[in-house]
Amino acid sequence: MAREWGSADWERLLAQRGDRLMGTAIALTGSRDAGEDLLQAALERVLRKPRQGDWDIEGYLRRVLYNLAADGWRRRGRWRQRLPLLRSEAMVAAADDTAVVDLRDVLVRLVLQLPPKQRAVIVLRYWEQRTEAETASLLGCSEGTVRSASARGLRRLRELAGPSAGTGTQLTEGRS
Amino acid sequence: MTNSIEELLREGYDRLTADAKAPAGIVSRAQRHNRKRRIAALSATGVALAAAAAVITVTVVPPRSSPAPQVQTVAYVTSRAQHALTAVAQGNAIEEVSATASNGTFGFTVINMALSEQQNPSGSAVLPGVLGSVKAQRMSSWFYRGLMLQEGFSATGKLVFAASIGTVTSPSGKHVPEAYGAAYPVRTRWRSPLVGPNGNAPALTCSNAFPGAATPDLRATILKALSCKLFVLDGRQQVDGVDAIKLVMKPPAGLPVRETLWLDPSTYLPLRTSTAFLASHGQVSLLVQDYRWLPPTPANLAALHAAIRRATIPAGFRMLPSADLPLAGFDTPLAPQP
Numbered sequence: 001m002a003r004e005w006g007s008a009d010w011e012r013l014l015a016q017r018g019d020r021l022m023g024t025a026i027a028l029t030g031s032r033d034a035g036e037d038l039l040q041a042a043l044e045r046v047l048r049k050p051r052q053g054d055w056d057i058e059g060y061l062r063r064v065l066y067n068l069a070a071d072g073w074r075r076r077g078r079w080r081q082r083l084p085l086l087r088s089e090a091m092v093a094a095a096d097d098t099a100v101v102d103l104r105d106v107l108v109r110l111v112l113q114l115p116p117k118q119r120a121v122i123v124l125r126y127w128e129q130r131t132e133a134e135t136a137s138l139l140g141c142s143e144g145t146v147r148s149a150s151a152r153g154l155r156r157l158r159e160l161a162g163p164s165a166g167t168g169t170q171l172t173e174g175r176s
Numbered sequence: 177m178t179n180s181i182e183e184l185l186r187e188g189y190d191r192l193t194a195d196a197k198a199p200a201g202i203v204s205r206a207q208r209h210n211r212k213r214r215i216a217a218l219s220a221t222g223v224a225l226a227a228a229a230a231v232i233t234v235t236v237v238p239p240r241s242s243p244a245p246q247v248q249t250v251a252y253v254t255s256r257a258q259h260a261l262t263a264v265a266q267g268n269a270i271e272e273v274s275a276t277a278s279n280g281t282f283g284f285t286v287i288n289m290a291l292s293e294q295q296n297p298s299g300s301a302v303l304p305g306v307l308g309s310v311k312a313q314r315m316s317s318w319f320y321r322g323l324m325l326q327e328g329f330s331a332t333g334k335l336v337f338a339a340s341i342g343t344v345t346s347p348s349g350k351h352v353p354e355a356y357g358a359a360y361p362v363r364t365r366w367r368s369p370l371v372g373p374n375g376n377a378p379a380l381t382c383s384n385a386f387p388g389a390a391t392p393d394l395r396a397t398i399l400k401a402l403s404c405k406l407f408v409l410d411g412r413q414q415v416d417g418v419d420a421i422k423l424v425m426k427p428p429a430g431l432p433v434r435e436t437l438w439l440d441p442s443t444y445l446p447l448r449t450s451t452a453f454l455a456s457h458g459q460v461s462l463l464v465q466d467y468r469w470l471p472p473t474p475a476n477l478a479a480l481h482a483a484i485r486r487a488t489i490p491a492g493f494r495m496l497p498s499a500d501l502p503l504a505g506f507d508t509p510l511a512p513q514p
Contacts, residue, residue, distance in 0.1 A: 007203060007204070007207065010203045011203050014198050014202065014203055015198075018197075018198025018202075019196050019197055019198055020196075021198060022193075022196040022197060022198040022199075023193035023196035024193075026192060026193050026196050027189045027192060027193050030192075032196075035196070036199050036202070039198070039202060040202055040205055040206050040209070043202060043203060043206035044206040044209055044210050047203075047206055047207060047210055048210055103184060104184050104185075104187045104188030104191060105188055105191070105192075107181065107184050107185055107188050108185065108188035108189060108191075108192055111185070122185065123189065126182045126185045126186055126189075127185065127186055127189035127190075129186075154181060154182075157181060157185075158181060161181070
C-alpha cells in the first residue's frame with residue numbers, strides 16, 4: 001500500500017521543483033509577493049487532504065495553482081490591503097516596480113488587467129506553450145472556452161497596448 | 177527580432193520569472209495556516225450552534241406591543257431598489273453624497289497614466305508621496321452621467337481639495353473625459369485627460385461590491401451588491417426623520433468589513449451607507465455616506481456644470497505632469513489580517 005505523504009516529502013518536492021512552481025505562480029499573479037501568496041494558498045489547499053505517494057503530486061499542485069488563479073483567488077486579498085473610494089487597475093499593475101519597463105514588461109503588466117480566467121489561459125498558452133486541449137484539461141473547462149478566452153484576452157491586450165504592440169490601435173487621445 | 181504579441185508575452189514572462197525561487201519554509205507556513213484554519217472553523221461551529229439556540233429562544237417569546245412590521249421580503253426590497261437605481265443610471269437623478277470619516281481621512285492616490293518607457297521610466301503606476309500630505313475629514317461628491325465633482329473639507333470646514341471629471345473637446349473634435357482640480361494646502365493643480373487603459377475602474381464583482389472599495393460609482397456598487405444578494409433585511413431605523421429600511425451585508429468570506437444600507441421606503445433609493453472596518457492604525461474606522469437624489473432640472477445641471485468648472489485656482493499653483501491622475505478617496509488602509 002502506498003505511503004502517505006509527510007512534511008519531508010513536501011519539502012523535497014519544493015526543493016526540487018519549487019523554483020519552477022514559483023515561476024508559474026509569479027507569471028499567474030504578476031509579482032513575486034503575490035506569487036508567493038498564491039503558491040502558499042495552493043499548498044494549503046493540497047495539504048488539507050492526506051495524499052498517498054503514487055500519484056503525480058506536482059501535476060496536482062500545478063492544477064490547483066492554475067485554478068486558484070483562474071478563480072480570482074487574489075481578489076479577496078486586495079480588499080485587505082486598501083480601501084480607497086477610487087481605485088484603478090493600474091494600482092494592481094504596480095505590484096512590482098523594479099521591472100525595467102519595455103514592451104514585454106508592459107504586456108505582462110497589461111495581462112493583470114484581464115479577468116482571472118483569461119489571465120490563466122494566456123499564461124498557459126503563451127508562456128507554458130500548452131495546447132488548447134491541455135489548457136482546457138488543467139482548468140477544467142472546454143477547449144472552446146479556452147479558445148474564446150485566449151482570443152478575447154489577446155484582443156484586449158492589443159487594445160490596451162495600442163500601437164506599441166504593432167496593432168495600429170490608438171492607445172491615447174492626443175491633447176493640446 | 178520579435179514582432180507578435182504572443183512572442184512578446186513569452187519573453188516578458190521569461191524575464192519576469194527568471195530568478196524565481198521558492199521561499200524557504202513555505203510548506204511549514206502552509207501547514208501552520210491550515211492548523212489555524214481548522215481551529216477557527218471549530219470555534220465558528222460553536223458560535224453558530226450558540227446563535228441557533230438564541231434564535232430559537234427569541235422566536236418563542238410572545239410579541240410585545242410594538243406594531244407588526246410591514247411584511248417585506250429581501251427579494252421584494254432588492255427588486256424595488258434595483259429598479260430605482262437603474263432609473264437613476266438612466267439619468268433621472270443627480271447623485272449627491274456627503275461622506276464623513278471616523279478614525280480615517282480622505283486623500284489622494286496619484287496614478288501615472290503613461291505606459292511607455294519614455295514617459296514612465298520608473299515603471300510604477302502609483303506615485304507614492306505625491307499629494308500624500310493632503311488630508312480631508314469629510315467629502316462631498318456629485319455624480320451625473322459621467323460627470324463627477326468631489327470636494328474635501330478640513331474639520332473646520334475649509335476647502336482642502338476640489339477634484340472633478342468633466343468633458344473637453346480634443347483636437348480631433350472628440351469629447352473626452354478630463355480630470356481637473358486643485359489641492360489647496362500644497363498649492364498644486366492638475367489637468368489630466370482620462371484616456372487609455374488606466375482611466376478605467378476595475379469591474380465590479382460580488383467580492384468587491386461595497387461602497388468604498390472598487391469604484392467611485394456608489395450607485396453601481398450598491399446595485400451590484402443587491403444583484404449579488406449580499407444584503408439581508410434588518411428591520412426599520414430612523415434616518416434623518418425617515419423610517420428607513422435597514423439592510424446589512426452578509427460579508428463575503430473573510431472580508432473584515434461591516435456594511436449597512438438604509439433605503440428610503442418611498443423611493444427605495446439609498447439614504448445612507450455605513451462601512452466599518454478595522455484599520456491599520458488598530459482602531460475601527462467608519463465611513464458614513466449620506467445620499468440625496470436631485471432631479472436633473474436645467475437649474476441643477478447648470479449648477480453642477482458650473483461647479484465642475486468653478487474650482488478657482490489662485491495663480492502660482494504648481495501644475496502636476498499631465499500623465500499624473502490624482503484620485504480622491506477614503507485613504508485609510510485596512511489592518512493586515514492574521
